[in-house]
Amino acid sequence: MIMTVSGAMREVIGESASSAKDPEALESGYLQLLHLVERLHRQLLDVIKDELERLGQTDINSVQALLLYNIGDAELTPGELRSRGHYLGSNVSYNLKQLVEKGYIKDERSNTDRRSKRVSLTDMGLEVRDSITSLFERQLQSVEQVGGVNSQLIDDTNKTLQRLERFWADQVRYRL
Secondary structure, three states: OOOOOOHHHHHHHOOOHHHHHOHHHHHHHHHHHHHHHHHHHHHHHHHHHHHHHHOOOOOOOHHHHHHHHHHOOOOEOHHHHHHOOOOOOOOHHHHHHHHHHOOOEEEEEOOOOOOOEEEEEOHHHHHHHHHHHHHHHHHHHHOOOOOOOOHHHHHHHHHHHHHHHHHHHHHHHOOO
């Protein structure tokens, strides 16, 4: 399977359209993209941490707040959180347990399978979710003017990242 890098992502990783066929340029750009993906996730967590501190919300961490945001209005099992890609972190069970103990999430046993739990947000969890939603909405107001990121660049980058996600999933699934 060959992964293609969109023009927008080439711009993000500093690769011109003509150098895409150059193996050294592809390697350099790909390795830079890997580092960027990792750093961007960490920076997102830092942005969320700063917002939590600004709001005086010190009893949960940024990973837990992002987990609350991703659960939203849904009622999910921990396995569904992982399989849908709504959770990035080291231990979903630990963070869910912490959030239940702190009153941000309620968990209930399934009526059909008593071994299975479903989680949803409490009013406290919904407040955190709303705070993170407000943060993202505020950022949306300036991402184009300040960040130079317009909707076309976002669309192209999303397509590239979705292709990369599919490529990596195939690597794992088919042991390529």
